[in-house]
Amino acid sequence: ILRLLPIARQLRVRGSEILFVVKDAGIAGEMLSPEGFAFVLVPQLPGNLKRPDRIISSYGDILASRGFASRELFDQVAEGWREIFDAFGPDAVVLDHSPSALVAARLSGIPSANIGTGFEIPPHVSVFPCFRPWENVSQLALRRNEAAILFNVNSLFQERRGCEYARLSDALRADEGLLLTFGGVDPYPPRA
Secondary structure, X not given: OOOOHHHHHHHHHXXXXXXXXXXXXXXXXXXXXXXXXEEEEOOOOOOOOOOOOOOOOOHHHHHHHHHHOOHHHHHHHHHHHHHHHHHHOOOOEEEEXXXXXXXXXXXXXXXXXXXXXXXXXXXXXOOOOOOOOOOOOOHHHHHHHHHHHHHHHHHXXXXXXXXXXXXXXXXXXXXXXXXXXXXXXXXXXXXX
């Protein structure tokens, strides 16, 4: 909320209507209500998420642990975002580390801007790199995990948009990305 609040203030000055989608209603109420910003809660995942069978060591692993590896769970979350987008009718979305909202915005044809640290906005590569290089993580395991996630994402894009992506990083690419980091603390290889 703190990172998005200055952006929301400027957009409101320019005449935009703002809706925050948040995880914690209590914190949102304290921070947003005094300023007159509306908010709703993010679509919730069921509590029965399967734990990863290995150490989380890549962005793909994070996505898998948040429902992307299950077509059923991924569909539920994407549908929850679609309902929010349909109810509010945004012209654009500004995201702060919400890959499911980013995919849902792309599915709905809504322009998006993604802001975040190097960890929150991984590089656009064919397989997300391991961010725990001291662990003995198989590249094959990373590729398989990502292929399963990409299959689920592409299945939904085929159904709703008639298209698919060659790489998972392409499906997670916002129209505009604002990387807020310094090279020395970016967990991924050097990038612009």
